[in-house]
Structure formats: C-alpha cells, structure tokens
Amino acid sequence: MKNPDIENTVAVSTQAAFEIFYRREFSSLAVIAGTVAASRTVGEDSAQKALAKANQQWSTVAVLDKPGAWVRRVAINLAIGRKQRTVTEAKTLLKIGPTATTAAETRRGDPAVWAAVDQLAPKQRAVVALHYLEDRPVAEIAEILDISVSAATSSLHQARANLATRLGESHG
Amino acid sequence: MDDQTPSNDPLDDRLRATFTAERDDLDRRHLANGGAAFGRGRSLKWIPFAIATAVLAIAGFVFIGNRSNDQAVEVDVATQTVDGSAQPVLYVTGQNMCGTSYNSGSRAVVGDGRDSASALAEPEISDQVGITRMLEAGTLVELAGGCTRTQIVPGQTQTWYEIKGAPGTPNEWVLNEDLVWQAQPEPLHEPTVNACDTDVPDVPHFVWDVLVSDLDGGLVAHTAAGVDEPITRIIGFDEVVSPTGGCDIAANGAVWYQLSGPERSADWVNARYLRAPEPACRQAEQSGTRARNGQHIHEIDIGGRLSSLAAQYGIDVRELLSANPHIDPNVIVAGDLIWIPGLLEQRKPANGSFDGWGVVDGDLVAFSFDNTTYRWYPTEGVNVGTQCSPLPGNGDTLDARPCLRVAAPVTSSSSDPLEYIRWPAGAVSSTTDHIHDIRTESNETCTRVVVTFGDNANEEGLDATSTTLPPIVVNQGLDFVRISPNGWSLESAFMDADRVDYPEGIALLALYPGYEFAVELMHREMEPNVHFFDNPARVLIDLFPLKSSNPNTIGPFGNTFVLRRPIQLDLNGPGIPVDDEIEISGFGRPFEAAGLYRIWAVADDVDAHAILADPPAPLIEEFFPTAGWAEGWGSFVIALPDLEPGTYIAVFGELPPTDEVGFYGTGQLFRVTDSPAEESDTWPEAVLLPNVQLPPE
Numbered sequence: 001m002k003n004p005d006i007e008n009t010v011a012v013s014t015q016a017a018f019e020i021f022y023r024r025e026f027s028s029l030a031v032i033a034g035t036v037a038a039s040r041t042v043g044e045d046s047a048q049k050a051l052a053k054a055n056q057q058w059s060t061v062a063v064l065d066k067p068g069a070w071v072r073r074v075a076i077n078l079a080i081g082r083k084q085r086t087v088t089e090a091k092t093l094l095k096i097g098p099t100a101t102t103a104a105e106t107r108r109g110d111p112a113v114w115a116a117v118d119q120l121a122p123k124q125r126a127v128v129a130l131h132y133l134e135d136r137p138v139a140e141i142a143e144i145l146d147i148s149v150s151a152a153t154s155s156l157h158q159a160r161a162n163l164a165t166r167l168g169e170s171h172g
Numbered sequence: 173m174d175d176q177t178p179s180n181d182p183l184d185d186r187l188r189a190t191f192t193a194e195r196d197d198l199d200r201r202h203l204a205n206g207g208a209a210f211g212r213g214r215s216l217k218w219i220p221f222a223i224a225t226a227v228l229a230i231a232g233f234v235f236i237g238n239r240s241n242d243q244a245v246e247v248d249v250a251t252q253t254v255d256g257s258a259q260p261v262l263y264v265t266g267q268n269m270c271g272t273s274y275n276s277g278s279r280a281v282v283g284d285g286r287d288s289a290s291a292l293a294e295p296e297i298s299d300q301v302g303i304t305r306m307l308e309a310g311t312l313v314e315l316a317g318g319c320t321r322t323q324i325v326p327g328q329t330q331t332w333y334e335i336k337g338a339p340g341t342p343n344e345w346v347l348n349e350d351l352v353w354q355a356q357p358e359p360l361h362e363p364t365v366n367a368c369d370t371d372v373p374d375v376p377h378f379v380w381d382v383l384v385s386d387l388d389g390g391l392v393a394h395t396a397a398g399v400d401e402p403i404t405r406i407i408g409f410d411e412v413v414s415p416t417g418g419c420d421i422a423a424n425g426a427v428w429y430q431l432s433g434p435e436r437s438a439d440w441v442n443a444r445y446l447r448a449p450e451p452a453c454r455q456a457e458q459s460g461t462r463a464r465n466g467q468h469i470h471e472i473d474i475g476g477r478l479s480s481l482a483a484q485y486g487i488d489v490r491e492l493l494s495a496n497p498h499i500d501p502n503v504i505v506a507g508d509l510i511w512i513p514g515l516l517e518q519r520k521p522a523n524g525s526f527d528g529w530g531v532v533d534g535d536l537v538a539f540s541f542d543n544t545t546y547r548w549y550p551t552e553g554v555n556v557g558t559q560c561s562p563l564p565g566n567g568d569t570l571d572a573r574p575c576l577r578v579a580a581p582v583t584s585s586s587s588d589p590l591e592y593i594r595w596p597a598g599a600v601s602s603t604t605d606h607i608h609d610i611r612t613e614s615n616e617t618c619t620r621v622v623v624t625f626g627d628n629a630n631e632e633g634l635d636a637t638s639t640t641l642p643p644i645v646v647n648q649g650l651d652f653v654r655i656s657p658n659g660w661s662l663e664s665a666f667m668d669a670d671r672v673d674y675p676e677g678i679a680l681l682a683l684y685p686g687y688e689f690a691v692e693l694m695h696r697e698m699e700p701n702v703h704f705f706d707n708p709a710r711v712l713i714d715l716f717p718l719k720s721s722n723p724n725t726i727g728p729f730g731n732t733f734v735l736r737r738p739i740q741l742d743l744n745g746p747g748i749p750v751d752d753e754i755e756i757s758g759f760g761r762p763f764e765a766a767g768l769y770r771i772w773a774v775a776d777d778v779d780a781h782a783i784l785a786d787p788p789a790p791l792i793e794e795f796f797p798t799a800g801w802a803e804g805w806g807s808f809v810i811a812l813p814d815l816e817p818g819t820y821i822a823v824f825g826e827l828p829p830t831d832e833v834g835f836y837g838t839g840q841l842f843r844v845t846d847s848p849a850e851e852s853d854t855w856p857e858a859v860l861l862p863n864v865q866l867p868p869e
Contacts, residue, residue: 027198031191044198108197109190117187121793132184133191158789160183169183 018058022051025071028134032072033079035129038118040107042079050075069144076126076145116166123147124159131156265318265334265343280333280351282311289350293342295320295332304337304344313351316343364430364438368419372429377413377446391446393431393439398422404439413446 026047033050034043050071054061061067107114117125123145130141142152163169282289288306307313318334331348366372391407394400397420407413416438418430427443478501482489493501 027195030198031195034194035191040194040198107194109193110186113186113190128187129191132187133195163187164183167183167186169181169186 018055018062021054021062021067025068026051029072029075031133032126032129033075034107035117035125035133036076036079036122038125046075046078049078066143069140072130072144073146080122112167113163116163119166120159120162121155124155124162127152127155128159128163265316280313280315280335282307282309282313282346283350283352289346291335291337291344291346293344295345304341307346307350313346318343318345364416364418366417366419367421368427370419372415372417372419374415374417377415377429391441393433393441395439396420397428397430397440398424398426404433404437407441413441415446419443 029047029050030040030043032043033046034040037043037046053074054067054071061070064070117128120128126145127138127141130136130144131138136144138152138156139149141156142149145152147155288308289311290303291305291307293304313335316334316336318332320332332345333348333351334343334345337344393404393407395402395404414432416430416432418438418440420428420430420440422428422442428440429443429446430438430440433439478489478492482492489501
C-alpha cells in the first residue's frame with residue numbers, strides 16, 4: 001500500500017527546497033550580516049542562525065512571498081544584536097591585550113572600503129550591503145529592513161556621502 | 173538599479189567590487205566545506221534522529237513488555253526519506269505513542285468543514301498515498317487505541333490516530349485534524365495509595381516545565397512511583413491529565429502522582445512537572461521547597477551544590493548530609509530533594525519589619541535589602557501576621573531585619589474594591605483570542621491570576637481584527653500589592669534560558685509601573701534573548717500584599733520593572749541646564765541592557781518629529797554602559813556637549829536587535845535652559861514621540 005517512490009519524492013522535495021535555499025542564500029547573508037557587524041565571523045554565525053530559524057519554520061517561511069527578505073531581516077537583526085554584545089567583548093579584550101586577527105576574519109576586497117564601511121552606522125551598513133552586493137533598489141531594502149522608503153533612501157544617500165568622504169571619491 | 177545611485181560611478185564600482193569579492197570568497201570557502209546546510213557541525217538533524225530514537229526505545233519497550241505478558245503486538249515499520257537516507261517512523265498497532273490520553277473505543281466524527289477525510293492503511297508522511305477509503309464528513313469512527321506522530325520537516329508533526337476499519341477490514345489511520353472527538357478519557361478515581369501527607373487536588377492538572385530539549389519529548393509516566401522503567405507513555409507539554417488522588421514519595425523524596433491512563437489504567441509521574449491551574453496561590457506547588465512533617469525539602473537546581481545550599485539555609489554541610497543519608501555528596505544532580513533539618517525552628521518570630529516578600533522557587537520568602545542586593549529567607553510555616561526571625565548566625569544586616577508576613581487583600585464577588593482584573597468590555601473569549609481566558613482566585617494570603625493564551629498568541633496568527641492585545645490591568649493602591657510572578661512566568665520568560673523555549677510560542681509578560689501588567693506579543697526574530705511560551709500557554713501570576721514604608725525598596729525586581737512607560741508628549745516640561753548632565757533611565761531589554769543611545773539637538777523651530785523621520789547624524793551616539801543596570805532596569809549619566817539654551821535634546825535608547833527597526837524603550841526629550849541646576853531635580857516624564865515605530869504587538 002505504500003508507494004516508496006511517491007513518498008521519497010515528497011520527502012526529498014521538501015528538504016531539497018531548503019537545501020537549495022540555503023546554498024543560494026548563505027554567502028550573501030553572511031556578507032550582509034558581516035557588514036552590519038563589521039565582522040566576517042559574526043556575519044557567518046548570524047547567517048547560520050538565520051537559516052536555522054528558516055529551517056525550523058520552513059513550512060511557514062517557504063510560502064512567504066519573499067523568504068529571502070525575511071531571512072535577511074533576521075540575519076541583520078541577529079548581527080546587530082551580536083555586534084553590540086561583541087562591543088562589550090571587545091572592550092574586555094582590549095583590557096586583556098591585543099589579539100591577532102585570524103585569517104578567517106580577514107575580509108576580501110579593498111581594505112579601505114571595509115574600513116570606511118565599518119565607520120557607518122549599522123543601518124547604513126545594512127543598506128549599503130543590500131544595495132551594492134545585491135543591487136537591490138531602495139524599495140526592497142526598505143521592505144527588508146522594515147523601514148520607510150524615504151528612510152532607506154536617506155540612509156543610502158548619507159552612507160554614500162560618508163563613504164565618498166572617507167574614500168576620497170566624489171559621489172553623485 | 174535605483175535612480176538615486178548613479179551607475180558607472182567610481183565609488184559604486186569600488187563598493188560593488190569589494191562586496192562581490194567578499195561573497196565570492198565566502199562561496200569558495202563554503203563550497204570547500206561541502207556547502208551543506210549547517211555543515212560546520214551544527215546539524216539540525218538531531219530532531220528527527222532524537223524522535224526516532226525515542227520512538228524506537230518506546231516501541232522496544234512496548235514489544236518486550238507485552239511479550240512478557242504473552243500479548244501479541246504488531247510492530248510495523250515505515251520509513252521516510254530525509255536528506256537521502258531512510259529513517260524509521262514507527263507506530264505500533266493498538267498502542268498510543270503520542271502521550272495523549274484517550275480510551276480505545278472512544279468515538280469521533282470526521283470534522284466539520286471538510287467534505288471528506290482520508291483513511292490510510294498506516295501513518296504516512298503524506299496523506300495522499302496509501303488511502304484505503306474516504307470518510308465523509310460526519311462519519312462516526314471508533315478509535316482503536318493507536319496513536320503516533322510523523323514528522324515531515326523538523327518542528328512540524330502530524331498526529332495520527334488508529335481507527336477501526338470497515339467490517340472485515342484492517343484498522344486504518346486518520347489525521348487528528350480530521351477528527352472531532354466525541355468521547356473523553358474517563359477519569360479513574362480509584363487511587364491505589366496516598367503515602368503523602370497532603371491530598372492531591374482533585375482537579376485536572378497540566379504538564380509544565382518540560383524542556384524542549386528533553387529527548388523524552390515530554391513527561392515520562394511509569395508504572396510506579398520513583399522508577400525509571402517501565403514507561404507507560406509520554407505526556408506532552410501543556411497536556412491536561414487527571415490525577416486519581418494517588419500520591420507516593422519516591423526514595424529520593426520526590427512526590428509522585430498517580431494519573432488516570434488509557435484504558436482506565438493508571439500510571440505515575442513526578443508531580444513537580446504538573447500544575448493545577450487553581451486554586452489560588454498554592455505555595456510551593458510541585459516545585460521548589462515544600463514542607464513535609466514540619467521539615468523543608470529543597471530541590472536541587474541545575475548546578476546546585478550542597479555547600480551553597482547549606483550556606484543558603486545557614487547550616488553546616490555535615491548537618492545537611494546527616495539529615496539526608498540517601499544523598500551521595502559526590503553525585504548531586506538536579507532534582508535531588510534535600511531535607512533541610514530544623515529549618516522552621518530557625519525562623520522564629522522576632523520584631524522588626526522587612527522590605528517586601530514574594531515567591532522564589534515556589535517558596536514564599538521575605539526580602540530585605542541593602543543598597544545593591546536583596547536577601548531572602550523562607551517563611552513557610554509562619555502564620556499570617558507572624559513576625560519572622562533573622563537568619564541564625566548571620567552577622568550581616570539581615571539580622572536586624574526580621575520579616576513580617578501580612579494578610580492578603582480580601583476580595584468578594586459583589587464588591588471587590590481591588591478590581592484585580594479588568595477585562596475589556598465586550599471582549600469575546602475564544603480559543604483563538606490572544607488571551608482567551610483570565611481567571612482569578614483569592615485565598616487568605618494571595619490572589620492567583622491564570623492567563624491562558626489562545627491559538628493566535630503569536631505574530632503569525634495575527635489578523636486585522638486581533639492585532640491589539642488587550643491589557644490586563646491590575647488596579648490597587650500603591651502600598652498593598654506587588655506582583656510576584658511565580659517560577660513559571662517571569663523567571664521563565666526572562667531569566668532562565670533552559671526552562672521554556674518552545675519554537676512556536678511568542679508571548680511574554682510585562683510589568684508596568686503602577687502595578688499594571690500586560691501580556692505582549694513580540695517578534696521572535698527581534699528578541700533572540702527572550703524565551704517564549706508555547707502557544708497556547710498558561711501564565712500564572714500571584715499577587716501578594718506588600719508592606720513597605722520605603723518605596724524604593726520593593727521586591728527583587730523593584731517597583732519600576734517596566735518595558736514601556738505610558739507615553740506623553742510634553743515639550744514644555746522643565747529643562748536641563750546648559751553644561752549639565754542628564755540621567756537616562758529606563759528598561760533595557762534584553763537583560764544585558766546592551767543598546768545604543770543617540771542624542772540629537774533639536775532647534776526650537778524644527779519639528780522634532782521630522783528629525784526622527786529622517787534623522788541626521790546625532791551629536792552623541794554611544795552604547796549603553798552596562799554598569800548601573802540591573803535586571804534590565806537602570807540608568808546612566810550622559811555629559812552633554814555645549815548647547816544653546818532653548819535647544820531640545822532628543823534621547824532615544826535603541827535596543828538590540830531592533831536597532832534600526834524601531835525606537836522604543838526610553839525616549840525622552842529635554843530642553844536646554846540657562847536656569848540654575850535645581851531644575852534638574854525635576855525631569856520631564858519620559859516621552860516617546862508620535863510616529864515612532866513601536867515594536868509590533
């Protein structure tokens with residue numbers, strides 16, 4: 001009475017959908033969250049946690065209009081929370097003494113860009129990452145961050161201005 | 173591409189190149205690690221494996237146990253494929269493996285609102301295969317005793333019940349959601365033994381305090397008190413059970429209750445995992461310390477040590493061991509029950525007063541305070557109005573602060589001057605309300621409020637008509653009641669990371685100033701450090717009288733335990749002098765009180781609201797200092813920069829992880845003046861500007 005083929009298809013397709021989602025989203029999530037937290041390690045951790053939440057609630061998340069937006073919002077929120085705990089930890093570490101930066105923590109690309117991005121406010125970092133990593137328009141950024149379009153526009157504009165100043169570039 | 177960001181801009185190119193390089197590198201590293209979900213050892217597959225393991229264990233027991241009784245038991249094995257590998261999903265014909273309580277022979281009908289329901293030869297991961305017949309709505313079916321659960325994805329299970337097949341055909345299985353039960357378990361009122369000193373309350377109890385991480389999956393029932401095996405069933409969190417009145421004391425001192433089981437059988441569970449929703453304020457119910465034969469029993473918590481326990485009660489460890497010969501001092505585990513010798517005699521009445529009292533670990537305690545800490549000691553066994561003694565041999569200020577237990581507020585149905593609960597007029601109670609039931613009951617010492625959440629008590633269940641959670645308002649005078657949540661409400665919600673953390677729950681308790689409390693809905697994703705109740709769930713709040721002449725020393729949580737203060741916009745309040753400091757106080761959550769505050773200077777002619785809509789760079793942006801914060805509440809001092817008189821300063825605490833999502837917590841406006849410093853003694857009320865996005869309710 002059991003049809004293994006049909007059964008397997010049903011089971012695998014559900015799990016496979018999440019696997020595909022995971023593979024597709026992880027790296028971008030890690031970069032976005034890592035940008036917000038100014039830490040690749042925190043970014044990867046936040047991405048993992050966000051995807052774990054997605055897995056736990058996959059039946060709900062999978063049917064969202066934009067599961068990618070949801071998981072980004074979660075990852076960013078996790079990164080922000082983690083960042084603030086990291087600040088406390090960092091202050092403690094400063095009291096202990098300097099520590100070497102691990103290779104895994106070293107971010108790729110232009111170090112000056114990262115240094116400038118790290119100086120931005122967390123929201124601006126999130127906006128910048130979503131815009132320049134994924135070419136998302138401000139309307140989508142606003143939706144992900146659950147802020148108004150005008151606030152997203154303003155943040156992006158201010159972020160570009162700050163980055164231009166710090167990087168010695170002109171901005172339009 | 174957004175039109176506000178010019179393309180082919182060198183800055184844009186640098187940014188895109190850097191972000192892309194970072195992502196590409198992560199992609200490479202990720203693929204090098206296999207690219208599998210949670211490939212860094214953080215497997216989520218433990219959930220089905222654990223369930224399968226538990227089910228296997230249960231099935232094995234059932235088989236062996238029944239074989240010894242020469243009863244034929246069919247053990248069938250189905251498989252489902254998860255991530256490419258077959259995993260067992262076991263069910264046993266005629267055996268209830270769900271932990272639910274029902275009798276074979278109970279009847280149910282195929283539920284309303286469905287044209288038909290599928291009956292299957294065996295539980296399946298999909299109800300579209302193995303269908304043996306379709307049951308029309310209204311079809312009466314007879315339950316055959318079997319129950320099992322299947323899991324399609326982690327966290328999502330389906331419950332299947334075995335029904336008797338059509339005449340001459342094998343039994344079948346149907347989903348629980350297709351059934352409307354017509355018969356309930358028949359209680360068994362024939363207790364076999366009551367070796368306890370107290371009677372078991374003859375009311376339904378519910379299971380609580382079951383860890384979600386518990387591989388058993390719930391409360392394990394046994395054939396006798398205090399035994400590990402045999403197991404009779406697993407009872408899930410929040411399931412209602414019916415004690416028979418039977419009670420026994422296990423070898424380790426734990427209290428066990430006898431329950432009505434399936435088929436009019438009876439089994440036993442550790443009573444600490446059960447709660448009766450009423451009557452009011454049953455002290456030390458099921459957990460914490462309790463009295464027996466005039467002695468106290470203390471249940472060891474996780475990480476508990478004999479030395480700390482002895483210090484807590486002011487006695488010697490050797491004395492403790494002498495009174496507890498069943499305890500191996502080298503192997504102390506959570507749940508061990510320790511008899512506290514001579515405790516009551518050491519708490520003789522004395523003169524004086526105390527600062528407050530409430531419940532800790534289920535025990536009624538009195539509090540004394542110094543400037544930074546509070547101390548407590550048990551008062552159980554002390555009659556209402558009796559004064560308590562200081563701790564023996566304790567040389568600190570507690571010796572000078574005996575306690576006094578006072579009478580509880582008196583309520584009556586006709587003229588209750590206290591009006592504990594104000595249920596909004598016209599509110600309709602249903603199982604889908606956020607709060608579908610509030611009950612309150614008082615006895616001579618306290619009032620218990622039982623709040624039951626409905627099915628919609630989470631954000632996913634919100635709809636347009638139910639987004640406003642009605643406040644539960646406790647009205648009373650300033651000096652007689654403080655809310656003293658028992659061990660399950662606030663402690664679980666805020667403080668204990670391991671007790672209740674159910675993935676689908678989303679409600680917690682908030683206390684407002686003026687002794688109001690409310691239940692709030694919160695975004696799970698925004699509150700990673702808050703632990704949520706299951707949905708639906710019950711929350712118990714005990715109200716106790718308070719006698720204290722010092723309004724600043726009230727209870728362990730203080731009298732300003734608050735999530736959000738009432739909001740009033742008042743830009744004309746007293747200002748702060750130039751070159752002065754301001755003190756920001758409020759509630760920071762989560763409890764480490766980490767958060768970001770920002771200060772903007774707002775000129776007179778600028779709409780302060782507009783600043784929030786499009787905030788410029790703040791004058792000051794810093795993280796909250798954690799020093800000075802306790803239990804989420806605290807204050808800190810900010811030294812202001814030079815500002816022109818007349819300037820408004822807006823201060824907002826932004827608490828993680830909602831930093832950029834909304835402003836809440838403290839939102840205060842101050843006006844810089846050139847007045848002398850004495851005005852700083854009167855700060856304006858905390859305000860939160862309109863149009864500021866509050867956390868969703």
